[in-house]
Amino acid sequence: MLLVHTLREERERVLAGLQKRHLDAAAAVDRIVALDDQRKELQTSNDTLLAERNTLSSEIGTLFKSGRKDEANALRERVNEIKGAVAGAEETLKGVLQELEDALLQLPNVPHELVPTGSSAEDNEVFKAYPGELPTLVDGAQPHWELAETYGIFSLELGVRTTGSGFPVFTGQGARLQRALVNYFLDRNTAAGYTEYAPPLLVNEDTARATGQLPDKEGQMYYIPEDDLYLIPTAEVPLTNLYRGELLDAGQLPVQLTGYTPCFRREAGSYGAHVRGLNRVHQFDKVEIVQLTLPEESYTKLDEMVAHVGSLLDELQLPYRILRLCGGDMGFTSALTYDFEVWSAAQQRWLEVSSVSNFETFQSNRLKLRYRGERGNELLHTLNGSALALPRIIAALLENNQQPDGILLPEVLHGYLGKERLTPVA
RNA sequence: GGAGGAAUGGCAGAGUGGUUGAAUGCACCGGUCUUGAAAACCGACGUGUCGCAAGGCACCGGGGGUUCGAAUCCCUCUUCCUCCGCCA
Numbered sequence: 001m002l003l004v005h006t007l008r009e010e011r012e013r014v015l016a017g018l019q020k021r022h023l024d025a026a027a028a029v030d031r032i033v034a035l036d037d038q039r040k041e042l043q044t045s046n047d048t049l050l051a052e053r054n055t056l057s058s059e060i061g062t063l064f065k066s067g068r069k070d071e072a073n074a075l076r077e078r079v080n081e082i083k084g085a086v087a088g089a090e091e092t093l094k095g096v097l098q099e100l101e102d103a104l105l106q107l108p109n110v111p112h113e114l115v116p117t118g119s120s121a122e123d124n125e126v127f128k129a130y131p132g133e134l135p136t137l138v139d140g141a142q143p144h145w146e147l148a149e150t151y152g153i154f155s156l157e158l159g160v161r162t163t164g165s166g167f168p169v170f171t172g173q174g175a176r177l178q179r180a181l182v183n184y185f186l187d188r189n190t191a192a193g194y195t196e197y198a199p200p201l202l203v204n205e206d207t208a209r210a211t212g213q214l215p216d217k218e219g220q221m222y223y224i225p226e227d228d229l230y231l232i233p234t235a236e237v238p239l240t241n242l243y244r245g246e247l248l249d250a251g252q253l254p255v256q257l258t259g260y261t262p263c264f265r266r267e268a269g270s271y272g273a274h275v276r277g278l279n280r281v282h283q284f285d286k287v288e289i290v291q292l293t294l295p296e297e298s299y300t301k302l303d304e305m306v307a308h309v310g311s312l313l314d315e316l317q318l319p320y321r322i323l324r325l326c327g328g329d330m331g332f333t334s335a336l337t338y339d340f341e342v343w344s345a346a347q348q349r350w351l352e353v354s355s356v357s358n359f360e361t362f363q364s365n366r367l368k369l370r371y372r373g374e375r376g377n378e379l380l381h382t383l384n385g386s387a388l389a390l391p392r393i394i395a396a397l398l399e400n401n402q403q404p405d406g407i408l409l410p411e412v413l414h415g416y417l418g419k420e421r422l423t424p425v426a
Numbered sequence: 427g428g429a430g431g432a433a434u435g436g437c438a439g440a441g442u443g444g445u446u447g448a449a450u451g452c453a454c455c456g457g458u459c460u461u462g463a464a465a466a467c468c469g470a471c472g473u474g475u476c477g478c479a480a481g482g483c484a485c486c487g488g489g490g491g492u493u494c495g496a497a498u499c500c501c502u503c504u505u506c507c508u509c510c511g512c513c514a
Contacts, residue, residue, distance in 0.1 A: 040475090040476065043475075043476065043483080043484095044476055044477085044482090044483090046483085047475090047476070047482060047483040047484085048482080048483090050482085050483060050484085051482055051483065053494080053495085054482095054483090054495080056494070056495090057444075057493095057494050057495040058444065058445070058494095058495075059494095060444085060494050060495070061444040061445095061494085061495070062444085064444085064494095065444085072494080073494090075494070076494045077494090078494090079494045079495085080494075082494095083494085247436095247472095247473080377473085377474095
């Protein structure tokens with residue numbers, strides 16, 4: 001959620017930025033500022049009434065003590081009048097506050113100046129292209145969903161039996177590969193300074209709202225009405241919310257968190273060839289990294305996160321490129337996002353495996369996440385990124401490394417996997 | 427699931443209707459003293475909001491109510507603790 005202060009002080013920058021999202025927000029911004037003016041006015045006049053009431057009440061107390069009951073009763077009548085006025089004023093104020101909040105929730109984050117203009121994924125900027133030749137495959141190379149059968153990696157049919165479509169069941173060496181990747185990612189992240197957390201997979205409404213999943217994306221999350229809880233679409237949600245409402249000392253920063261969780265996404269309406277196999281599923285595993293930083297450091301930290309994620313893909317020896325998302329493709333809450341895509345050799349297409357974003361104060365405003373700074377208490381910046389999402393990594397590993405006698409996995413995984421290559425099942 | 431108890435500032439812990447935004451202790455910060463440190467002493471020390479400021483207002487788990495006035499009384503929700511039951 002944007003700050004009204006920002007809308008007032010940096011109106012032109014905000015409007016120009018939102019233009020990159022193809023959003024003409026001039027009217028909305030003006031309305032918000034007007035509502036905020038109204039809010040201040042109402043609050044000030046109401047406070048004046050309350051101040052009078054407080055003074056009179058204290059006088060009444062004194063009068064009673066000295067036995068001057070008649071005078072006290074006269075004042076009581078006056079206070080009762082004030083009470084009526086206060087009740088009316090508070091009712092109005094409440095309405096204005098609600099309108100203000102609703103209006104602010106409609107506005108997405110302001111894109112950073114580096115964000116390219118554009119309306120769709122086509123317009124994303126290739127920030128770092130894959131430097132080499134894209135690998136070519138041997139004849140008869142298979143896409144990962146076929147390899148999954150040959151090698152017994154996962155089964156979507158079994159998932160249908162237990163649950164429904166889009167819930168893969170990893171089996172045998174496939175399940176082991178999954179566990180190997182999770183451990184590898186967590187080890188690398190903790191070595192880079194991130195503290196490991198294993199958070200809850202269900203979150204309450206306040207939590208989902210603070211990181212921006214609510215109110216605009218409720219359709220994306222699985223919801224449990226009996227307990228009013230949501231299954232997390234990403235570990236970002238519980239991890240970032242661990243610090244909701246905190247007021248940190250600058251010395252505690254940056255806070256760096258990592259966590260492995262399954263992620264649940266409804267992905268309503270997504271069907272077809274592009275979602276075959278592991279390309280898009282309702283439940284998948286992901287290791288996430290989160291940072292809470294000083295405002296002036298957040299873009300340096302964003303670069304560091306990008307470099308870190310890149311190093312993981314380097315070690316996995318997967319061909320990848322980095323995109324800087326354009327205004328039209330960027331998430332609602334983000335100010336600047338880098339997407340990592342690995343090359344799926346058998347499908348001949350790029351698959352997104354990580355998204356690294358700086359939210360600046362957009363989340364921390366809802367989180368009420370602040371630090372004690374020299375200029376007073378200020379909102380922190382929040383950032384997060386996948387390091388990494390598993391299914392498409394697995395798809396690319398299978399497809400890119402297939403050889404006549406098996407699938408040779410990158411060296412970093414050998415220890416975790418207990419072997420060098422995956423072998424066909426009988 | 428059943429029965430009790432509790433929720434106050436960074437922590438501990440007073441406070442049952444009227445200068446209590448909140449005693450006291452600890453921690454933290456500034457200072458005095460000291461070669462330095464410790465101890466001792468002095469001072470400052472919650473958050474938000476409105477205001478140029480002085481200062482006002484709100485906040486004692488959340489929400490609602492009673493009252494001229496609520497941390498203090500009532501209702502409700504949540505969380506935690508103890509005991510019983512159930513259970514990975």
